[in-house]
Amino acid sequence: MPADLSTVLGKAMAILHSFTVHDPVLPLAELVRRTGLPKGTVHRVARDLVEHRLLDKTPDGYRLSGGLFELGMRASVERSLLEVAMPFLQDLYERTHETVHLGIRDGAEVVYLVKIGGHRQAASPSRTGGRMPLHCTAIGKVLLAHGEPGFRAEVLTGALERHTPHTIVAPGLLHRQMGRALETGVAFEREESRLGLLCVASAVLDADGTPIAAISVAGPVGRFRPEAHAVAVKAAAAGVGSVLSRQRGLT
């Protein structure tokens, strides 16, 4: 995790990664503390980063700049996926009026490419560009179910971190849920990542059945019945999958 601080790039990355969602703006001294780099060094590197539009300098510290946002939006995989999926996600949102996610797998985590919701959306821990473990999210579970059996076993036998009292940490139970997910095409999550949050997800599959991404609908305990949206989510995922494999075919 700690980048190589002996190279310039390592230092730069250490500085950029010091920023989190909760600390959008950090003063120089705080960057020094988090990176462990000498003050003079941080000062110089930060100045260079500002010049390259990766950081902004504000009266009370530095913050990640818009240049970084623009650059990130050029990442080809996530961008093309996003462009193809957006219309389907819109349809899904309009049909359900609940929080809609699109996520991909990276390592043992889900990365959310987008989260769309209305004014009254359930408080969920997810964020566009954010990460969550595979085992306690609907998207994660459905991706795991369609993934390599070897990898699935690896994750299931690994440390299954508990997020709420409902988080499933029993490999056996999880394994059975995977099986059902493969049969039905959807996976559920019931307050496993956040209390009060329910979720249904379905996988976007390539022509040969490889999981590319997954789509989910989430809502609060009470008014929200995940089963009711299973078909809609499955349809959306299938739609994205078919467009995707079609446009790959003719390239």
Place this chain on the structure above:
Amino acid sequence: MPADLSTVLGKAMAILHSFTVHDPVLPLAELVRRTGLPKGTVHRVARDLVEHRLLDKTPDGYRLSGGLFELGMRASVERSLLEVAMPFLQDLYERTHETVHLGIRDGAEVVYLVKIGGHRQAASPSRTGGRMPLHCTAIGKVLLAHGEPGFRAEVLTGALERHTPHTIVAPGLLHRQMGRALETGVAFEREESRLGLLCVASAVLDADGTPIAAISVAGPVGRFRPEAHAVAVKAAAAGVGSVLSRQRGLT
């Protein structure tokens, strides 16, 4: 535009900026050509960038990695704006079923923070994270109208690049449109950036009237009547503005 190639960071940025929307994946040799750097250097820096998850290495070249996407999504200004605005953009899309944009100003250009649309969306040159000139887009014009008079004059007297036969390059005409935009609260664009594309936009204003961003609805010539959506766009922008200034007040 050409970064300082004498520093490591400059080289890294030069490599990252070699990628465009049209060239999502570039082989080493092409990076050498675009950056003008020696082969050995590019090879080494690219390897470092891969280690830091800024680049991916594929069988036929490098491409911008998901790590960059995640990092970009932490840029505080654009992210918080996006989170606040999303519900209003959703409402707007649902009401119009046309392409909806959220954009901010940077220099003499608009940067699109998000573009949402359905299956049948008008072919527009805009992209999430992309840029367009101020003078030929609805978002740009309405931002310019609410901006500093000095800056407006500067842009109007500068080079007004022609994008289509309808692009307005006469400073006087543009100036009059700004005036009307200030009165009515909305700006229009009629095939000024792309043939066949119409657009209405309204500005998101801070409590003191400073323009923060702008929202627009775009559609194709024919079925689309921009005037019909003026009120809806204005309402959406006002909604975002009020939430924004409220949450700034209590911080």
Place this chain on the structure above:
DNA sequence: TCGGATCGTTCCACTCAGCGATACACTGGC
């Protein structure tokens, strides 16, 4: 009003990270 703590900024002599010319390996086209 004054010390002390913490902040950001600047300076400068040392040195090792980064450099890039050169050489090598592999591939496909002719």
Place this chain on the structure above:
DNA sequence: GCCAGTGTATCGCTGAGTGGAACGATCCGA
């Protein structure tokens, strides 16, 4: 076979980058 184009590995040289130290500004609590 040859050649033109790739990507990869090597290796002394050197200046970009380093970071300790010193400086000035600001903000407290005493």
